[in-house]
Amino acid sequence: MQNIPKEKVLEVVRQGPTIPQKIVKIVGGDTMLIGAILSTMISIGEVNYSSLKIGGSPLYYIPEHEEKLEEFMNYLNEKDQKTAKLLKEKNVLKDSDQDPLIRFSLKTIRDFAKPFEIEKQLFYRYFLFPKEDAESIAAGMLTKATPKVEVKVEEKPIEKIMERHTEKTVEQPKAEVEKPKIEKPKAVKHEKKSDFLEAIKDHIHKLNLDIISKEKIKKSEFTLILKNHDSNEYIYCVAKDKKTIDEGDLSTAFVFSHQKKMPCLFLITGKLTKKAEAMSQKEFKEMKIEKMD
Template sequence: MTNRILELKEQVYEYVNRHGPVLPAVIAKEFRSTNIFISALLSELISNKRIKLTRAKIGGSPLYYCKDQEARIVELLRGNLGQKQREALDILIEKKVLRDRDCLPFERVALRELEDFAIPVKLVISDVEEIFWKWYLLPDQEAKESIEKSLERIYAPKKEEAVLIQVAKTLGKTEEKEEREREPILKAVEKQEPKRKKKKFLQEVLLDKGKIEKSDSDFESIIIQYLKKKEIKILDKVAIAKNKELNFTVQIPSNAGDLTYFVKARYKKSLSEGDLLLAFTEGQNLKLPTLYLSSGDITKKAREYMIKNLKGMNFIKIK
């Protein structure tokens, strides 16, 4: 199943490469899949920096595209911008570089909202911050020359030197703040029996976490140590991405006997419902229940989705 997921991911990438910029719903229809599943694949392609997505959205969804398709996003997104944003965009297209202090108030607000097209460049001149807005397709060298000319004109009487300290934002890098819930820690209480080691119930094995000596630099070792600590036998292991993502087939001890599970282990800060659905689908195709181990949390929305739609799936945050 892992190979099938990888093959589908490559097919999705090739589709974006041929038809991008494109909406996830269009891709889902092409591959006869769900938006959640396709969005999860697209998210992995973005994490691997193979494709990009826009900040602006059409009907609530961003556009996905490859680097050489950047020039096309403006024609697709312009019609979905507000009037003030379109006016500011037209000025930026014409001028290519704008000084923030020279813009009208509505233009300054709009430029900060045009994250796909307006790249802020911050300068410090005699402890005074200057901000210039660069058209996203303008080469850096041309932007540098244009900014230098503006500074010479503005600050020539003072003969000050401008120092470029930061290019604040670039396309394709986003941080989405999601509401998180802490995974409850359930501890099993067992009766002591002399000269006999009692096997734990499946639920106890999965949820009684205990302490793990971990090294952030070796996620695989952390997972293997966790499985051994819980007396979970590893039958098969496949590294999808070194120290980032692994698949296991394991046997978990229980009072009903050893139970075979598919385990997805992933080093990721936050997991969405799409991430869970991908793993659940892999387990289903192996005809095995799924256990998801991760260094991060799952969002509240993802937890609710798992409880409602991914029956029998378990999630554990490895601390």
């Protein structure tokens, strides 16, 4: 295998956020070798990697270039782009004030939305907005909300005088309890979304492995930590519901498993591209790739 100095790879990364495939084109080698070098640099803090992915691979960048991630915001899906732009405009968002879709999106765009707590309330700040300023704004939000609660408490004794005369009419609004009917379609959606996860669980069960933790990257992709109790070994697992798996998918899985110092299991529903198939026999021969039923 070609020997490429770490300094050459770092020199490319210093030019701006990039992906392994582009580094290979400049310094040579292959994605497995470059991935291993990047993993080493990550472990000593010379390089960071993004949550955002381009072609299945995260961006690698030096800590001083974190602000340049903003240039890649257009690679987010449309919903997450809107959330990121809203946060950039407002600087700070209170989690409980947002609708469910935005709250979920804020948890997803980890590169751009930085969570923090004030008085046990969850807030998010735009990643380029100073933390101290964000905390000051969040504290101000909580202060403004407090007097409103006190005013409502003062009005309640007056309403009690009318309660005896309106007991019968008060019973009518209780019919609004029928609102939980809205939850029915939600339950159906969850079932659909869990189909792939259930298939993953079934396959892992057949391998006599235990799921220690799991993370949903998107509807068709999960990462898991598994344990083989016979060998007491932990395994990094990637599962993708995708028609074709390319070398970029394999490279990304290899980099993260290498970083975690775990063997890698890749579960797929589709087929490997010819190049990915060839690399699975050479560069990624230590990675176990299995097709799910």
